[in-house]
Amino acid sequence: MTEQNAARVSLRTAAILTLFTVLFTTLMAATYQATKPAIEASAEAEKLKLVGEVLPAPLYDNALLADYVDVAPRAELGLAAQDDTVRVLRARRAGAPAALVFEAVAPDGYGGKIRLIIAVGADNRLIGVRVVSHKETPGLGDYIDPKKDRNKSAPWIRQFDATGFGEVPIAGWKVKKDGGRFDARAGATISARAVTNAVGRALQFAADHRDKLYALPAQSVMEKEGQ
Amino acid sequence: MNYREIAHNGVWKQNTSLVQLLGLCPLLAVSTTFVNGVSLAIATIFVMALASGVVASVRSFIPREIRIPVFILIIAALVTMVDLAMNAWLHELYLVLGIFIPLIVVNCIVLARVEAFAAKNTPLVAAWDGAMMGVGMVAAIAVLGGLRELIGTGLLFSGIEMVIPGTRALQVLPADYPGFLVAILPPGAFLVLGFLIAGRNWLDARAAQRARLAVPAQAPA
Numbered sequence: 296m297t298e299q300n301a302a303r304v305s306l307r308t309a310a311i312l313t314l315f316t317v318l319f320t321t322l323m324a325a326t327y328q329a330t331k332p333a334i335e336a337s338a339e340a341e342k343l344k345l346v347g348e349v350l351p352a353p354l355y356d357n358a359l360l361a362d363y364v365d366v367a368p369r370a371e372l373g374l375a376a377q378d379d380t381v382r383v384l385r386a387r388r389a390g391a392p393a394a395l396v397f398e399a400v401a402p403d404g405y406g407g408k409i410r411l412i413i414a415v416g417a418d419n420r421l422i423g424v425r426v427v428s429h430k431e432t433p434g435l436g437d438y439i440d441p442k443k444d445r446n447k448s449a450p451w452i453r454q455f456d457a458t459g460f461g462e463v464p465i466a467g468w469k470v471k472k473d474g475g476r477f478d479a480r481a482g483a484t485i486s487a488r489a490v491t492n493a494v495g496r497a498l499q500f501a502a503d504h505r506d507k508l509y510a511l512p513a514q515s516v517m518e519k520e521g522q
Numbered sequence: 523m524n525y526r527e528i529a530h531n532g533v534w535k536q537n538t539s540l541v542q543l544l545g546l547c548p549l550l551a552v553s554t555t556f557v558n559g560v561s562l563a564i565a566t567i568f569v570m571a572l573a574s575g576v577v578a579s580v581r582s583f584i585p586r587e588i589r590i591p592v593f594i595l596i597i598a599a600l601v602t603m604v605d606l607a608m609n610a611w612l613h614e615l616y617l618v619l620g621i622f623i624p625l626i627v628v629n630c631i632v633l634a635r636v637e638a639f640a641a642k643n644t645p646l647v648a649a650w651d652g653a654m655m656g657v658g659m660v661a662a663i664a665v666l667g668g669l670r671e672l673i674g675t676g677l678l679f680s681g682i683e684m685v686i687p688g689t690r691a692l693q694v695l696p697a698d699y700p701g702f703l704v705a706i707l708p709p710g711a712f713l714v715l716g717f718l719i720a721g722r723n724w725l726d727a728r729a730a731q732r733a734r735l736a737v738p739a740q741a742p743a
Contacts, residue, residue: 308585315584315592319599326603330610337613433554433706434675
Protein backbone atom coordinates (compact mmCIF):
# COMPACT_ATOMS: atom_id res chain seq x y z
CA MET A 296 0.00 0.00 0.00
CA THR A 297 2.72 2.48 1.06
CA GLU A 298 4.83 1.44 -1.91
CA GLN A 299 1.98 2.26 -4.22
CA ASN A 300 1.59 5.56 -2.44
CA ALA A 301 5.26 6.43 -2.85
CA ALA A 302 5.08 5.65 -6.54
CA ARG A 303 2.05 7.89 -6.93
CA VAL A 304 3.75 10.76 -5.06
CA SER A 305 6.90 10.45 -7.20
CA LEU A 306 4.87 10.46 -10.39
CA ARG A 307 2.89 13.48 -9.25
CA THR A 308 6.08 15.34 -8.27
CA ALA A 309 7.71 14.52 -11.58
CA ALA A 310 4.63 15.70 -13.44
CA ILE A 311 4.62 19.02 -11.56
CA LEU A 312 8.32 19.58 -12.22
CA THR A 313 7.81 18.82 -15.91
CA LEU A 314 4.86 21.20 -16.00
CA PHE A 315 6.90 24.03 -14.48
CA THR A 316 9.78 23.35 -16.87
CA VAL A 317 7.51 23.40 -19.90
CA LEU A 318 5.69 26.52 -18.70
CA PHE A 319 8.82 28.58 -18.03
CA THR A 320 10.62 27.35 -21.14
CA THR A 321 7.62 28.46 -23.19
CA LEU A 322 7.68 31.84 -21.48
CA MET A 323 11.39 32.25 -22.21
CA ALA A 324 10.98 31.15 -25.83
CA ALA A 325 8.10 33.58 -26.31
CA THR A 326 10.13 36.44 -24.83
CA TYR A 327 13.06 35.53 -27.05
CA GLN A 328 10.90 35.57 -30.18
CA ALA A 329 9.22 38.82 -29.19
CA THR A 330 12.49 40.64 -28.46
CA LYS A 331 14.61 39.23 -31.29
CA PRO A 332 13.94 41.91 -33.96
CA ALA A 333 14.49 44.79 -31.53
CA ILE A 334 17.71 43.25 -30.18
CA GLU A 335 19.11 42.61 -33.65
CA ALA A 336 18.33 46.17 -34.69
CA SER A 337 20.10 47.63 -31.69
CA ALA A 338 23.09 45.29 -32.13
CA GLU A 339 23.48 46.58 -35.67
CA ALA A 340 23.13 50.21 -34.55
CA GLU A 341 25.73 49.57 -31.89
CA LYS A 342 28.17 48.11 -34.40
CA LEU A 343 27.74 51.15 -36.61
CA LYS A 344 28.25 53.40 -33.59
CA LEU A 345 31.50 51.60 -32.77
CA VAL A 346 32.62 51.98 -36.37
CA GLY A 347 31.56 55.64 -36.19
CA GLU A 348 34.05 56.15 -33.35
CA VAL A 349 36.94 55.49 -35.70
CA LEU A 350 35.40 56.36 -39.06
CA PRO A 351 33.16 59.46 -39.33
CA ALA A 352 29.94 58.67 -41.23
CA PRO A 353 30.37 61.41 -43.90
CA LEU A 354 33.46 59.59 -45.22
CA TYR A 355 31.46 56.73 -46.78
CA ASP A 356 28.07 56.12 -48.40
CA ASN A 357 27.84 52.33 -48.89
CA ALA A 358 26.06 49.74 -46.74
CA LEU A 359 29.14 49.22 -44.61
CA LEU A 360 28.02 46.21 -42.58
CA ALA A 361 27.24 44.19 -45.73
CA ASP A 362 30.44 45.02 -47.63
CA TYR A 363 33.08 42.94 -45.92
CA VAL A 364 35.82 40.37 -46.43
CA ASP A 365 36.58 37.77 -43.78
CA VAL A 366 40.32 37.44 -43.37
CA ALA A 367 41.91 34.26 -42.05
CA PRO A 368 43.68 34.83 -38.71
CA ARG A 369 47.26 36.04 -39.11
CA ALA A 370 50.08 37.30 -36.94
CA GLU A 371 49.92 40.86 -38.28
CA LEU A 372 46.54 41.21 -36.64
CA GLY A 373 47.78 39.64 -33.42
CA LEU A 374 45.93 36.38 -34.00
CA ALA A 375 47.02 32.76 -33.78
CA ALA A 376 45.97 30.11 -36.30
CA GLN A 377 43.16 28.78 -34.08
CA ASP A 378 41.49 32.19 -33.67
CA ASP A 379 38.39 33.32 -35.54
CA THR A 380 38.52 35.10 -38.87
CA VAL A 381 38.64 38.89 -38.84
CA ARG A 382 35.88 40.85 -40.55
CA VAL A 383 37.29 43.69 -42.64
CA LEU A 384 34.59 46.24 -43.49
CA ARG A 385 35.15 48.20 -46.69
CA ALA A 386 33.95 51.78 -46.69
CA ARG A 387 33.42 53.29 -50.13
CA ARG A 388 32.40 56.71 -51.28
CA ALA A 389 30.71 56.96 -54.67
CA GLY A 390 32.08 53.50 -55.43
CA ALA A 391 35.72 54.43 -54.81
CA PRO A 392 37.65 52.90 -51.87
CA ALA A 393 37.48 55.14 -48.81
CA ALA A 394 38.65 53.13 -45.82
CA LEU A 395 39.09 49.69 -44.27
CA VAL A 396 37.70 49.08 -40.80
CA PHE A 397 38.76 45.99 -38.88
CA GLU A 398 39.61 44.63 -35.47
CA ALA A 399 43.15 43.86 -34.42
CA VAL A 400 44.48 42.36 -31.21
CA ALA A 401 47.45 43.42 -29.13
CA PRO A 402 48.26 40.04 -27.56
CA ASP A 403 50.90 41.38 -25.15
CA GLY A 404 48.96 43.74 -22.87
CA TYR A 405 49.72 43.69 -19.14
CA GLY A 406 46.42 41.92 -18.46
CA GLY A 407 46.21 39.84 -21.63
CA LYS A 408 44.73 40.65 -24.99
CA ILE A 409 43.72 44.20 -25.90
CA ARG A 410 41.20 44.33 -28.74
CA LEU A 411 41.31 47.36 -31.02
CA ILE A 412 39.13 48.65 -33.82
CA ILE A 413 41.08 50.43 -36.52
CA ALA A 414 40.10 52.49 -39.57
CA VAL A 415 42.71 52.87 -42.31
CA GLY A 416 42.06 55.25 -45.18
CA ALA A 417 42.55 54.34 -48.82
CA ASP A 418 45.74 56.46 -48.71
CA ASN A 419 47.08 54.14 -45.96
CA ARG A 420 46.59 56.82 -43.34
CA LEU A 421 45.29 55.77 -39.97
CA ILE A 422 41.92 57.47 -39.58
CA GLY A 423 41.23 56.33 -36.05
CA VAL A 424 41.81 53.61 -33.49
CA ARG A 425 39.88 52.74 -30.34
CA VAL A 426 40.15 50.09 -27.67
CA VAL A 427 37.18 47.73 -27.80
CA SER A 428 38.04 45.63 -24.75
CA HIS A 429 40.98 45.21 -22.42
CA LYS A 430 41.92 43.97 -18.95
CA GLU A 431 44.63 46.49 -18.10
CA THR A 432 45.01 47.60 -14.49
CA PRO A 433 42.30 50.12 -13.54
CA GLY A 434 43.76 53.56 -12.91
CA LEU A 435 47.17 52.60 -14.25
CA GLY A 436 47.26 51.07 -17.73
CA ASP A 437 43.64 51.69 -18.69
CA TYR A 438 44.35 55.15 -20.10
CA ILE A 439 44.57 53.42 -23.50
CA ASP A 440 40.76 53.55 -23.39
CA PRO A 441 39.74 57.20 -23.88
CA LYS A 442 36.73 56.70 -21.60
CA LYS A 443 39.12 55.94 -18.74
CA ASP A 444 41.79 58.44 -19.76
CA ARG A 445 41.97 61.29 -17.24
CA ASN A 446 43.24 63.64 -19.91
CA LYS A 447 39.86 64.23 -21.56
CA SER A 448 40.95 67.04 -23.90
CA ALA A 449 43.74 65.03 -25.53
CA PRO A 450 43.33 61.32 -24.75
CA TRP A 451 46.44 59.24 -25.27
CA ILE A 452 45.03 57.14 -28.11
CA ARG A 453 44.29 60.22 -30.25
CA GLN A 454 47.97 60.77 -31.03
CA PHE A 455 47.67 58.05 -33.68
CA ASP A 456 44.89 59.78 -35.60
CA ALA A 457 45.75 60.76 -39.16
CA THR A 458 49.22 59.29 -38.96
CA GLY A 459 50.26 58.02 -42.36
CA PHE A 460 51.95 54.69 -42.58
CA GLY A 461 54.43 56.10 -45.09
CA GLU A 462 55.39 58.98 -42.78
CA VAL A 463 56.36 56.85 -39.83
CA PRO A 464 58.72 54.02 -40.78
CA ILE A 465 57.86 50.61 -39.37
CA ALA A 466 60.62 51.05 -36.77
CA GLY A 467 58.85 54.18 -35.55
CA TRP A 468 55.73 52.30 -34.49
CA LYS A 469 56.99 51.94 -30.97
CA VAL A 470 56.73 53.96 -27.79
CA LYS A 471 59.48 56.52 -27.22
CA LYS A 472 61.02 54.39 -24.51
CA ASP A 473 61.72 51.73 -27.14
CA GLY A 474 63.15 54.25 -29.60
CA GLY A 475 59.90 54.88 -31.45
CA ARG A 476 57.76 57.93 -32.05
CA PHE A 477 54.83 57.66 -29.66
CA ASP A 478 54.32 58.80 -26.09
CA ALA A 479 53.47 56.57 -23.16
CA ARG A 480 52.73 57.54 -19.58
CA ALA A 481 55.52 57.02 -17.08
CA GLY A 482 55.08 53.89 -14.99
CA ALA A 483 52.57 52.28 -17.35
CA THR A 484 54.42 51.62 -20.57
CA ILE A 485 53.39 48.02 -21.19
CA SER A 486 49.81 48.76 -22.22
CA ALA A 487 50.86 51.65 -24.46
CA ARG A 488 53.64 49.58 -26.01
CA ALA A 489 51.26 46.72 -26.82
CA VAL A 490 48.74 49.04 -28.46
CA THR A 491 51.36 50.99 -30.41
CA ASN A 492 53.00 47.85 -31.78
CA ALA A 493 49.62 46.37 -32.72
CA VAL A 494 48.58 49.54 -34.56
CA GLY A 495 51.86 49.49 -36.51
CA ARG A 496 51.40 45.85 -37.47
CA ALA A 497 47.78 46.43 -38.50
CA LEU A 498 48.75 49.40 -40.70
CA GLN A 499 51.44 47.30 -42.32
CA PHE A 500 48.82 44.62 -43.02
CA ALA A 501 46.41 47.14 -44.55
CA ALA A 502 49.15 48.67 -46.71
CA ASP A 503 50.43 45.29 -47.91
CA HIS A 504 47.04 43.90 -48.89
CA ARG A 505 45.25 47.13 -49.77
CA ASP A 506 44.42 46.34 -53.41
CA LYS A 507 43.36 42.77 -52.75
CA LEU A 508 41.18 43.76 -49.80
CA TYR A 509 39.23 46.31 -51.83
CA ALA A 510 38.98 44.08 -54.91
CA LEU A 511 37.66 40.83 -53.41
CA PRO A 512 33.92 40.24 -53.85
CA ALA A 513 31.77 41.24 -50.90
CA GLN A 514 31.33 38.65 -48.13
CA SER A 515 34.15 36.45 -49.43
CA VAL A 516 37.02 34.97 -47.47
CA MET A 517 40.68 35.94 -47.82
CA GLU A 518 42.92 32.98 -46.99
CA LYS A 519 46.51 33.25 -45.95
CA GLU A 520 49.01 33.42 -48.82
CA GLY A 521 50.19 30.04 -50.09
CA GLN A 522 47.02 28.22 -49.12
CA MET B 523 4.93 40.92 10.09
CA ASN B 524 3.91 44.32 8.75
CA TYR B 525 5.46 46.23 5.86
CA ARG B 526 7.43 48.57 8.13
CA GLU B 527 8.98 45.72 10.00
CA ILE B 528 9.91 43.98 6.73
CA ALA B 529 11.57 47.15 5.47
CA HIS B 530 13.60 47.57 8.67
CA ASN B 531 14.53 43.90 8.51
CA GLY B 532 15.75 44.13 4.91
CA VAL B 533 17.61 47.41 5.10
CA TRP B 534 19.23 47.18 8.54
CA LYS B 535 18.60 44.21 10.81
CA GLN B 536 19.15 41.45 8.23
CA ASN B 537 21.11 43.48 5.67
CA THR B 538 22.21 40.93 3.07
CA SER B 539 25.65 42.43 2.57
CA LEU B 540 26.60 43.40 6.12
CA VAL B 541 24.77 40.87 8.32
CA GLN B 542 23.84 37.81 6.28
CA LEU B 543 27.01 38.19 4.16
CA LEU B 544 25.20 36.60 1.22
CA GLY B 545 25.99 37.26 -2.41
CA LEU B 546 29.49 38.50 -1.66
CA CYS B 547 30.82 37.60 -5.10
CA PRO B 548 28.87 40.24 -7.06
CA LEU B 549 29.07 42.63 -4.10
CA LEU B 550 32.87 42.63 -3.98
CA ALA B 551 33.48 42.29 -7.72
CA VAL B 552 31.23 45.11 -8.89
CA SER B 553 31.76 47.68 -6.13
CA THR B 554 34.80 49.29 -7.74
CA THR B 555 32.82 52.48 -8.24
CA PHE B 556 29.65 53.94 -6.78
CA VAL B 557 27.80 53.95 -10.10
CA ASN B 558 28.65 50.33 -10.97
CA GLY B 559 27.64 49.05 -7.56
CA VAL B 560 24.37 50.94 -7.32
CA SER B 561 23.44 49.92 -10.88
CA LEU B 562 23.85 46.24 -10.05
CA ALA B 563 21.94 46.61 -6.80
CA ILE B 564 19.02 48.36 -8.51
CA ALA B 565 18.78 45.53 -11.02
CA THR B 566 18.87 43.13 -8.07
CA ILE B 567 15.95 44.91 -6.35
CA PHE B 568 13.88 44.43 -9.45
CA VAL B 569 14.70 40.74 -9.91
CA MET B 570 14.25 39.94 -6.20
CA ALA B 571 10.86 41.60 -6.01
CA LEU B 572 9.73 39.83 -9.16
CA ALA B 573 11.09 36.40 -8.18
CA SER B 574 9.67 36.60 -4.66
CA GLY B 575 6.29 37.71 -5.95
CA VAL B 576 6.08 34.93 -8.55
CA VAL B 577 7.25 32.20 -6.19
CA ALA B 578 4.79 33.33 -3.51
CA SER B 579 1.90 33.19 -5.97
CA VAL B 580 2.63 29.61 -7.08
CA ARG B 581 3.88 28.37 -3.70
CA SER B 582 0.85 26.15 -3.03
CA PHE B 583 1.50 24.15 -6.22
CA ILE B 584 5.12 23.35 -5.45
CA PRO B 585 5.72 20.07 -3.56
CA ARG B 586 8.28 20.43 -0.75
CA GLU B 587 10.68 17.86 -2.20
CA ILE B 588 11.28 19.69 -5.46
CA ARG B 589 10.96 23.28 -4.25
CA ILE B 590 14.64 24.16 -4.78
CA PRO B 591 14.82 23.09 -8.47
CA VAL B 592 11.53 24.88 -9.14
CA PHE B 593 12.76 28.06 -7.42
CA ILE B 594 15.98 27.98 -9.44
CA LEU B 595 13.98 27.41 -12.62
CA ILE B 596 11.70 30.36 -11.86
CA ILE B 597 14.56 32.70 -10.92
CA ALA B 598 16.67 31.79 -13.95
CA ALA B 599 13.71 32.10 -16.33
CA LEU B 600 12.73 35.49 -14.89
CA VAL B 601 16.27 36.83 -15.10
CA THR B 602 16.57 35.65 -18.71
CA MET B 603 13.28 37.33 -19.59
CA VAL B 604 14.21 40.58 -17.86
CA ASP B 605 17.58 40.49 -19.62
CA LEU B 606 15.99 40.01 -23.06
CA ALA B 607 13.23 42.56 -22.48
CA MET B 608 15.67 45.21 -21.27
CA ASN B 609 17.98 44.58 -24.19
CA ALA B 610 15.10 45.05 -26.61
CA TRP B 611 13.10 47.90 -25.14
CA LEU B 612 15.35 49.73 -22.67
CA HIS B 613 18.53 49.50 -24.65
CA GLU B 614 20.23 52.59 -23.18
CA LEU B 615 19.77 51.29 -19.67
CA TYR B 616 20.77 47.81 -20.78
CA LEU B 617 24.13 49.11 -22.00
CA VAL B 618 24.84 50.21 -18.43
CA LEU B 619 23.26 47.39 -16.42
CA GLY B 620 23.37 44.63 -19.05
CA ILE B 621 26.52 42.88 -17.91
CA PHE B 622 25.23 42.72 -14.34
CA ILE B 623 21.88 41.11 -14.98
CA PRO B 624 23.09 37.56 -15.70
CA LEU B 625 25.23 37.92 -12.56
CA ILE B 626 22.06 38.19 -10.50
CA VAL B 627 21.18 34.56 -11.19
CA VAL B 628 24.22 33.44 -9.27
CA ASN B 629 23.49 35.79 -6.40
CA CYS B 630 22.43 33.50 -3.59
CA ILE B 631 20.45 36.24 -1.83
CA VAL B 632 17.67 35.73 -4.34
CA LEU B 633 17.35 32.00 -3.70
CA ALA B 634 17.84 32.52 0.04
CA ARG B 635 14.96 35.01 0.32
CA VAL B 636 12.70 32.97 -1.91
CA GLU B 637 13.30 29.88 0.21
CA ALA B 638 13.20 31.62 3.59
CA PHE B 639 10.39 34.10 3.03
CA ALA B 640 8.52 34.02 -0.27
CA ALA B 641 7.67 30.33 -0.01
CA LYS B 642 5.71 31.01 3.22
CA ASN B 643 4.04 34.36 2.52
CA THR B 644 1.50 36.04 0.26
CA PRO B 645 2.75 37.50 -3.07
CA LEU B 646 2.54 41.19 -2.15
CA VAL B 647 4.35 40.79 1.17
CA ALA B 648 6.96 38.57 -0.50
CA ALA B 649 7.60 41.07 -3.31
CA TRP B 650 7.99 43.84 -0.73
CA ASP B 651 10.46 41.71 1.24
CA GLY B 652 12.49 41.00 -1.90
CA ALA B 653 12.59 44.67 -2.82
CA MET B 654 13.64 45.71 0.70
CA MET B 655 16.44 43.13 0.78
CA GLY B 656 17.59 44.71 -2.48
CA VAL B 657 17.38 48.20 -0.97
CA GLY B 658 19.62 46.98 1.84
CA MET B 659 22.11 45.86 -0.79
CA VAL B 660 21.88 49.24 -2.55
CA ALA B 661 22.72 51.02 0.71
CA ALA B 662 25.66 48.76 1.50
CA ILE B 663 27.10 48.72 -2.01
CA ALA B 664 26.71 52.49 -2.38
CA VAL B 665 28.88 53.10 0.69
CA LEU B 666 31.31 50.32 -0.24
CA GLY B 667 31.66 51.42 -3.87
CA GLY B 668 31.81 55.11 -2.95
CA LEU B 669 34.57 54.57 -0.38
CA ARG B 670 36.64 52.34 -2.66
CA GLU B 671 36.34 54.81 -5.51
CA LEU B 672 37.18 57.79 -3.31
CA ILE B 673 40.20 56.16 -1.68
CA GLY B 674 41.36 54.56 -4.90
CA THR B 675 41.03 57.42 -7.37
CA GLY B 676 39.95 60.55 -5.47
CA LEU B 677 36.84 60.75 -7.63
CA LEU B 678 33.20 60.06 -6.89
CA PHE B 679 30.42 58.98 -9.27
CA SER B 680 32.72 58.20 -12.21
CA GLY B 681 30.76 56.60 -15.02
CA ILE B 682 27.61 58.55 -14.13
CA GLU B 683 27.60 60.10 -17.60
CA MET B 684 26.52 56.70 -18.94
CA VAL B 685 23.45 56.69 -16.67
CA ILE B 686 22.58 60.39 -16.69
CA PRO B 687 23.99 62.09 -19.81
CA GLY B 688 25.49 65.50 -19.27
CA THR B 689 26.69 64.87 -15.71
CA ARG B 690 30.25 64.11 -14.79
CA ALA B 691 32.35 62.61 -12.02
CA LEU B 692 33.14 64.70 -8.96
CA GLN B 693 36.79 65.40 -8.15
CA VAL B 694 36.57 65.13 -4.37
CA LEU B 695 40.23 64.91 -3.42
CA PRO B 696 42.78 67.28 -5.03
CA ALA B 697 43.49 66.54 -8.70
CA ASP B 698 47.11 65.56 -7.94
CA TYR B 699 45.98 62.83 -5.52
CA PRO B 700 48.15 59.90 -6.59
CA GLY B 701 45.45 57.27 -6.09
CA PHE B 702 45.58 54.20 -3.88
CA LEU B 703 45.29 51.21 -6.17
CA VAL B 704 44.72 48.59 -3.44
CA ALA B 705 41.30 50.06 -2.69
CA ILE B 706 40.13 49.26 -6.22
CA LEU B 707 41.70 45.82 -6.42
CA PRO B 708 39.97 42.82 -4.76
CA PRO B 709 41.87 43.01 -1.44
CA GLY B 710 40.55 46.55 -0.98
CA ALA B 711 37.01 45.26 -1.36
CA PHE B 712 37.48 42.87 1.56
CA LEU B 713 39.19 45.50 3.71
CA VAL B 714 36.53 48.15 3.17
CA LEU B 715 33.73 45.61 3.67
CA GLY B 716 35.38 44.59 6.96
CA PHE B 717 35.36 48.20 8.17
CA LEU B 718 31.73 48.61 7.10
CA ILE B 719 30.66 45.51 9.05
CA ALA B 720 32.60 46.73 12.08
CA GLY B 721 31.00 50.16 11.78
CA ARG B 722 27.51 48.69 11.55
CA ASN B 723 28.12 46.48 14.59
CA TRP B 724 29.44 49.46 16.52
CA LEU B 725 26.29 51.45 15.75
CA ASP B 726 24.14 48.51 16.86
CA ALA B 727 26.15 48.05 20.06
CA ARG B 728 25.88 51.75 20.85
CA ALA B 729 22.12 51.72 20.27
CA ALA B 730 21.77 48.66 22.51
CA GLN B 731 23.80 50.31 25.27
CA ARG B 732 21.71 53.47 25.10
CA ALA B 733 18.56 51.40 25.34
CA ARG B 734 19.95 49.67 28.46
CA LEU B 735 20.87 52.98 30.06
CA ALA B 736 17.54 54.52 29.16
CA VAL B 737 15.45 51.82 30.85
CA PRO B 738 16.46 52.44 34.50
CA ALA B 739 16.15 56.19 34.03
CA GLN B 740 12.57 55.83 32.89
CA ALA B 741 11.59 53.22 35.44
CA PRO B 742 10.85 55.53 38.44
CA ALA B 743 8.70 57.88 36.37
